[in-house]
Amino acid sequence: MEKSRKSYNLTVIALLLLLLALTVFFSISFGSTKIPLSAIVSALGEGDASSTVYRTIKYVRIPRTLAAILAGAALSVAGVILQSVLNNSLAGPNIIGINSGAGLFAVLAAVFFPMSFYLKTVAAFTGAIVTTLLVYLVAQKTGASRVTIILSGVAVGSFIGAMIDTVIILKPDAVVDRAAFLIGGFSAVTLDRLKFAGLLIVLTFIITLIRSYDMNVLALGDDSARSLGMNVGVFRFFYLILAAIMVGSSISFTGILGFVGLIVPHTSRIIVGYDNRILLPVSALLGSIFTLSCDLVARVIFAPYELPVGIIMSFLGGPFFLWLLSRGSRGQLYD
Amino acid sequence: MIELRDISAGYNRTRILHNINLSFEKGSITSIIGKNGCGKTTLLKTAASILKPLAGTVSLDGRDIATFPGKELAKLLSFLPQTRSIPNITAYNLVMHGRYPYLGFSRTPREEDRDIVRQAIESLNLEEYIHKNVRQLSGGQCQKVYLAMLLAQNTDLVFLDEPTIYLDINHKLEILEVIRQLKEMGKTIVMVLHDLGNALMYSDRVCLLDQGEVVIFDSPEKVFESGEIDRVFHVSSTQIRLEFEAGGGEQKQYLFSLKA
Numbered sequence: 065m066e067k068s069r070k071s072y073n074l075t076v077i078a079l080l081l082l083l084l085a086l087t088v089f090f091s092i093s094f095g096s097t098k099i100p101l102s103a104i105v106s107a108l109g110e111g112d113a114s115s116t117v118y119r120t121i122k123y124v125r126i127p128r129t130l131a132a133i134l135a136g137a138a139l140s141v142a143g144v145i146l147q148s149v150l151n152n153s154l155a156g157p158n159i160i161g162i163n164s165g166a167g168l169f170a171v172l173a174a175v176f177f178p179m180s181f182y183l184k185t186v187a188a189f190t191g192a193i194v195t196t197l198l199v200y201l202v203a204q205k206t207g208a209s210r211v212t213i214i215l216s217g218v219a220v221g222s223f224i225g226a227m228i229d230t231v232i233i234l235k236p237d238a239v240v241d242r243a244a245f246l247i248g249g250f251s252a253v254t255l256d257r258l259k260f261a262g263l264l265i266v267l268t269f270i271i272t273l274i275r276s277y278d279m280n281v282l283a284l285g286d287d288s289a290r291s292l293g294m295n296v297g298v299f300r301f302f303y304l305i306l307a308a309i310m311v312g313s314s315i316s317f318t319g320i321l322g323f324v325g326l327i328v329p330h331t332s333r334i335i336v337g338y339d340n341r342i343l344l345p346v347s348a349l350l351g352s353i354f355t356l357s358c359d360l361v362a363r364v365i366f367a368p369y370e371l372p373v374g375i376i377m378s379f380l381g382g383p384f385f386l387w388l389l390s391r392g393s394r395g396q397l398y399d
Numbered sequence: 400m401i402e403l404r405d406i407s408a409g410y411n412r413t414r415i416l417h418n419i420n421l422s423f424e425k426g427s428i429t430s431i432i433g434k435n436g437c438g439k440t441t442l443l444k445t446a447a448s449i450l451k452p453l454a455g456t457v458s459l460d461g462r463d464i465a466t467f468p469g470k471e472l473a474k475l476l477s478f479l480p481q482t483r484s485i486p487n488i489t490a491y492n493l494v495m496h497g498r499y500p501y502l503g504f505s506r507t508p509r510e511e512d513r514d515i516v517r518q519a520i521e522s523l524n525l526e527e528y529i530h531k532n533v534r535q536l537s538g539g540q541c542q543k544v545y546l547a548m549l550l551a552q553n554t555d556l557v558f559l560d561e562p563t564i565y566l567d568i569n570h571k572l573e574i575l576e577v578i579r580q581l582k583e584m585g586k587t588i589v590m591v592l593h594d595l596g597n598a599l600m601y602s603d604r605v606c607l608l609d610q611g612e613v614v615i616f617d618s619p620e621k622v623f624e625s626g627e628i629d630r631v632f633h634v635s636s637t638q639i640r641l642e643f644e645a646g647g648g649e650q651k652q653y654l655f656s657l658k659a
Contacts, residue, residue, distance in 0.1 A: 192559070277506035281499050287449050287480040292552070293473030293500040318637055338487040 073342045076335060078314055080349040084133075090119060091129040094360060096368040099125075123254070130262065131253040132373070133184075133352040137316045138265045138310040140351025141272060143325030144332070145307040148279050149300050150200075150213055156326030157192075157311045158180055160217025163322060164224040165195025166308075166315040175235045185261045189312025196308045197221060201245055220294045250373060253317050261313040268309045269348065271303045275338040281301065283338070323353055323377050354381070375388045400425055401446060401464075401476075401556060401587070406455035408438075408445040414453060415441045416611045423604075425555070428578065428588040430598035434632060435607035439479065439591040440560055441607065446589060447478040447558040473500035477552040479545055481560040481591070489531045490536065490544045492520055495514060496549030519550035522537075527546050539570025546577055557581060559590035564598065595632070596653040599623060607631060623653070633658055 093099050099107075099117055107118040141158060144154040146162075157163050169191025173184045202216040278299055282289050286296050314321065332347040358376040365371065402422040409415040423429050423446070431439045434533040444450040446457055448464045457464040459475060459580040464513060467475070477497075489562040492501040499612065508516075520529050523543050533541060549557055562578065563571040575597060578588055594641070598605055599619040609631045615622050622628065629636055637654045 274505075280486075280492070281496055283484070283486050284493075284496060285480065285483045286485055287444070287478065290469075291447065291451050291473065291476075291478035291480075291558075292496065293468075293470035295469055333487075339492065354419075 068351070073346075074337055076094065077342075077349070078347060080346065080353065084349055084353050084356075087353050088129055088133070091356050092125045092131065092359050095120075095125065095363050100341040103352070127253045127255045127258055128250045129356065130255075131258055131317055132248045132356040134262050134265050135250075135314040135321060136324055136351035136353070136355025137269065137348035137353075138314040139355075140164050140328035140332070140347040141269055141323060142310040143207050143329040144340065144347045145272065145279070145303050145310075146325075147329055148283055148340060149307075151283065151304040152213055153330070154214050154326075155217070156320035156323075156329075157307070157324060159214060159221075160196075160199050161219075161221025161224060162192045162195050162199075162217075162308060163315060163320045163325075164194040164228065165198075166284055166312040167307055167320045168224050168228050168231070169194070169312075170316055171231050173283040182260050183350070185264070185313055188316035189264070189309045192308035192312035193305060194313070194333060196304045200304065201379070221370065250318060251370065252383045257317050264313040268306045268313075269344075272303075272306050273341075273344055275302075276344050279340040280338075284339075319372075319374075321354075321355075321374055323374070323381050324355055326352055327381050330385070331353040400460060401589075402458050403446055404458070405457050406442075406445060406452045406457065408441050408450060408452045410441075410450075412453075414611070416623075419455070419605065419613055419640045421446075421616060423556075423587055423589050425587050426582065426585050427603040428582050428601060429604040429606060430590055430602040431593045431608060432592060432595055432598045432628075437608045438611040439608055439618045441611075443589065443591050444478075444506050447476060448472060449478055449480075459576065461595065466584075469501040470498065471475075473552065473554070475554055476556040476558070477554040477556040479549055479560060479562060481564060483545075485534055487534055488538050489530050490525060490547075491520070491647050493533050493544055494529070494547045494551050497548040497553075500552065501562070515553060516551050519547040522550065522580070523547045534641070535624075537570075539566050539573065542566065542570065542574055543577065546574070550581075551658065555585070556587045556589070559588065559592060561591050563592065563594065571597070593627060595636075595655060599653050600651065629658070635659075 087088075090102065093101065093106055097120070099121065103117050104121060105123055107115060141157045141164075146157065146160065147153055164189040170184050170188040173180070173187035177183045188336055199213065199217045199220050199295045202220070204212040278294065279294055281294055282296065282303075284292075287297050289299075311325070328351040329343070329347050332343055332350050335345050355373070355377070358380060359373045361380070362371045362373045362376045365376075400423055403419050407414050407417055408419075419442065433439050433440055441450065445452050447459065448467075451465070455496050457470040458468070464472065494516050495508060495512070498508055498516065500510060502508060520526060523546060525543060525547055528536060528540055533544060536544065547560070548608075559578070563574050564575065571594075578590070579601065580589055599622070602619055604616065605619050605622040607614045607627055608621060614631060615625050615627050617625075623636065623638060628634070632655075634655045637650045639654060641650045641652060643649065
């Protein structure tokens with residue numbers, strides 16, 4: 065039984081890797097101009113820096129593809145962490161206000177230190193951490209019920225959302241593309257901007273994977289986890305910080321990208337179950353594929369014009385998620 | 400031996416337990432009984448170091464329990480809470496969680512851990528549904544899987560909060576027999592039971608609580624004879640002795656009715 069489960073999980077991972085490779089190819093190949101595979105291979109191989117194809121691939125398509133992979137994986141993994149650690153299937157970085165918190169700090173950094181992109185990343189994850197802790201403290205103070213966490217997150221998120229709007233209205237130059245920032249998008253991403261945030265995302269993901277079994281134990285409930293020798297408070301804090309770093313890092317280069325952190329973890333659970341050791345890599349892969357596909361659609365559907373990816377994400381993800389929830393008895397997985 | 404000295408405990412500055420002094424003997428079953436809200440679970444959680452006392456000390460073999468590192472304590476003492484979120488995992492994985500205190504940095508179970516889990520599963524006859532999701536199991540099956548997790552944790556001290564609550568009579572008796580088996584293995588059991596008859600029948604010692612204080616802590620016979628159960632619960636109790644034929648021994652059963 066355990067062996068068949070293992071081979072099923074490995075098959076899922078292999079299929080998702082294949083799907084990711086395909087989506088990466090489409091993402092590099094498609095856009096306002098189509099670049100065939102042979103041109104991609106020769107441009108990357110020979111590296112003729114003066115050719116348009118080389119420049120398009122290196123300075124536009126690859127950074128954009130990497131950004132979508134990193135942001136999709138980071139937000140999905142953050143969603144898994146939040147849902148597991150807060151023991152709440154409704155928790156997602158956008159629902160409990162973490163995205164907004166990161167967004168506010170990123171906007172403030174852009175207003176006061178417009179030239180420093182590293183600072184924007186640090187500010188975004190500081191904002192994510194501050195909001196996470198604020199929501200958690202408010203919920204804990206009032207009993208930390210599952211509903212309270214969501215409600216306090218919604219309240220904090222809406223308050224911070226109003227602050228972001230105010231800052232953007234007062235300093236419209238701070239955020240170059242206001243719509244893209246608020247809905248989320250990858251149009252202005254460069255490799256330089258991606259480096260620091262990308263490194264943070266990869267590092268926190270590795271740490272989360274190494275400590276994924278502890279998340280399973282934490283899901284037993286505070287008393288059970290404590291009686292198994294876990295320092296529940298320390299671990300919960302540690303995971304929340306990891307989630308906040310992931311959310312903050314991705315928001316620093318994508319803007320406020322919602323939804324992916326809520327639906328990808330749930331979809332992944334339907335595919336591989338609740339064991340975080342397999343759920344985390346599957347969510348990361350699925351999140352990357354979903355975000356990359358949405359970005360691709362956003363680029364090609366009205367080419368040469370493009371939509372912010374957040375819009376496509378909601379258009380495709382919303383109905384898909386509803387379909388998943390209503391499918392047979394699967395909806396009963398959630399209490 | 401675990402000893403509670405001058406313990407006061409509660410939540411958010413509200414004291415529920417006042418000045419408790421108790422000790423639980425090795426290799427015995429102790430049941431904590433009392434009316435709803437009298438502090439039974441608070442007492443169990445404090446003794447199991449799940450809840451920090453507001454005053455006083457809990458010591459294990461003479462050492463203050465607060466000084467034990469978490470995992471070291473988890474190898475000596477296990478606790479089964481009454482209310483818990485049922486995880487969406489297989490019963491096997493749940494039993495394996497019992498080995499958590501023994502796992503190294505990589506959290507990978509060794510062959511020894513797998514053997515202990517296998518023994519726990521076999522001793523509670525869980526083979527039939529061990530690969531099912533815990534959420535698909537009946538209340539009784541689920542409770543047995545949790546007890547197997549405690550067996551896998553392999554501690555000398557076992558604290559159980561209402562282990563038979565919401566179970567049908569068959570599963571209730573089965574769980575109580577498992578608890579008896581744990582005692583035969585040399586473990587010390589401390590449990591909260593709301594069923595007074597079972598508490599008196601299955602325990603070596605009974606602790607009756609009322610309004611956060613210990614009313615009496617003694618053998619079931621003496622607790623029954625003291626009349627304190629009748630006073631605290633406002634009931635009338637009767638003891639029935641059942642004698643079995645051909646040297647089958649005798650069994651005491653207890654009946655409770657409302658006071659006229």
